[in-house]
Every structure is written in structure tokens, then in C-alpha cells.
Amino acid sequence: MGVGSFFTSKLDEAIGWARKYSIFQYPFVTACCGMEYMATACSHYDVDRFGAGLPRFSPRQADVLFVVGTISHKMAPVLKRIYDQMTEPKWVVAFGVCTCTGGFYDNYATVQGIDTIIPVDVYIPGCPPRPESVLDGLMKLQDKIAAQVQRY
Amino acid sequence: MLDEVRAVFGGAVVETHEHRGDATVVIERRALTELLAVCRSRGALAFDVLMDLTAVDCSKFPGREDGPRFEVVYHLYSLTHNHRLRVKVRVDEDDAVVPTAVPLWPIANWLEREVWDMFGIRFDGHPDLKRLLLYEEFVGHPLRKDYPINRRQPLIGPAH
Numbered sequence: 163m164g165v166g167s168f169f170t171s172k173l174d175e176a177i178g179w180a181r182k183y184s185i186f187q188y189p190f191v192t193a194c195c196g197m198e199y200m201a202t203a204c205s206h207y208d209v210d211r212f213g214a215g216l217p218r219f220s221p222r223q224a225d226v227l228f229v230v231g232t233i234s235h236k237m238a239p240v241l242k243r244i245y246d247q248m249t250e251p252k253w254v255v256a257f258g259v260c261t262c263t264g265g266f267y268d269n270y271a272t273v274q275g276i277d278t279i280i281p282v283d284v285y286i287p288g289c290p291p292r293p294e295s296v297l298d299g300l301m302k303l304q305d306k307i308a309a310q311v312q313r314y
Numbered sequence: 315m316l317d318e319v320r321a322v323f324g325g326a327v328v329e330t331h332e333h334r335g336d337a338t339v340v341i342e343r344r345a346l347t348e349l350l351a352v353c354r355s356r357g358a359l360a361f362d363v364l365m366d367l368t369a370v371d372c373s374k375f376p377g378r379e380d381g382p383r384f385e386v387v388y389h390l391y392s393l394t395h396n397h398r399l400r401v402k403v404r405v406d407e408d409d410a411v412v413p414t415a416v417p418l419w420p421i422a423n424w425l426e427r428e429v430w431d432m433f434g435i436r437f438d439g440h441p442d443l444k445r446l447l448l449y450e451e452f453v454g455h456p457l458r459k460d461y462p463i464n465r466r467q468p469l470i471g472p473a474h
Contacts, residue, residue, distance in 0.1 A: 235467055236449050268464055270456040271448075278469065 178308040183213035188224035193231025195258035198290040207293040221247040232260040233273045245280040253283045338400040347413045361390035367425035369433045371459045383407040414439040432457035
């Protein structure tokens, strides 16, 4: 085993570890799931324990896009533009069943899952999801961030 | 109130009914604008608020399948007299046009745009009849009973 390859893999781990505890999220809140998002963010469940306690209300400063709530066809281009404005590395969390599949809004107005518009890293189902499931999803995202191989 | 309407528009009144103070008049389209104008301006009626303007697709309504397909419904309210009136006008599918009420109540502008958006009923004389809630690329009118409940619209926006 060469010295270089050993060194690179350790750097990946160090960067992954740093990134997973410094999640700057952009909450794209469109519907009732926002209430559960707020509950998760507040002191009782305290999302700050996972280093994700500081939402950035500009996509240009954010790492993780939280899509919270129903996305209508009319909103779809806005979501797409927000996603495009985020800088790499970036991740997307689909928060609630509406963003995962469209939920029970099987109708003319609703996008049937945001993965038809943008790539999604973690799906958190539920209508709305309990804060526990949100934290579980966040921890899964942390694992994914930590395990990510960096491209230099 | 209904007597007064019948007295003025006798021939054009299709039917009227009243249930617990809830008065309804069905009027022919040719007399609609005049009826609304009278409702708005005549002192004893003085309907200064257009509470709602909507439509009904009767194509699957039991007993009404063969009649005119759409019903445009106006809900009028008078602040002066604290009374209400519901005005209905029936239109066919191939001739789904109703004269506009915008000169009488400016709020009719958006309400008529919504009815055009959802039912595809045109309003003759409307200043800017375009979709209100849906987007320009939308195909069809989703509150029509023959709009398939699970029809998928193409995605809109940049780079799809």
C-alpha cells in the first residue's frame, strides 16, 4: 500500500467528520410539515446537538436543502432554481410524504415526489414526520456525508 | 325580494326558490348583466358585495345530465339591508360564455379568472381573462368533471 493512498483516505474521513457536524440547512418550507420542522429545531428536540442548528436563509450559504411540505407544479421551477443556486457539496432531504411521493395529493396540482425535479439524498416519510424520524433522517444524512468520498 | 326580481325580469327568470331566507334566482343569460346591475344599484336591494362567484359542472348531476352543462353562481350580499341573494345562470358547454361583472364589482375580476381557470367558462368583456391559480402551460380545466383525476401535467420550469 502506497503512502499517498493511505493519506488520502484519512483526509476524506477528517473532512467527512467535519462536514457532518456543520450542516448549514436551507429550509424550503411550503406547508404544514413546517410545524414539525420547527418542533425539531427548537430546544426540546434540539437539532443543534447534530450541528445542524443554524439555518441559512440563503441557498448560496447552505449545504443541505430541507424540502418541507407539498410542492405544486407551480412551485417546482422555484425549487429547481433554489437547488441550482446552492454550491457544492450539497445534499437534499425530502421532509414528509408529500415531498417523497406526492402523498395523498394525487391530483392535478401536486408534483409526485421532488425526485422528479432534483436528486434526493434522504427521504423522511410521515404526515408529518415525528421529530424522532426527522432526527433519524438527519443522522442517516450525517452517515452519508461522513462516508462520502471527496473529489479533489 | 324575489317578487321584486320577478316583477322586473318576469320573462327572463327561469325559476326562483327560497328556503329559510336563502333566496335563489335562476336567470337567463341575456338578462344577467341587467339583473346584476339592478341588484347593485336599486335602493331596496343594494347588493354592494359580491361575496363569491363560482361555477358548477352539472354533467354528472343526477337528473341534470341532459340540461345545460354549467351553472355560474353569484352570491350577493347587502351591507345596508343585511340580506343575501344567489343568482344562477346556466350555460351550455359549446357556448360557455357569460357577460362579465367586473364593471359592477371589481372583485369579479379575479373570481372570473378563477372560474375560467378551473372550468373553462369565458367571461365576455373581462379586461384580462387569463389563468389565476394555475400556470400558463397547464392543459385543460381541472374542475370539469371529465378531467381525469390522475392526469399528470408536464413539469414546467428551467431544464426539465
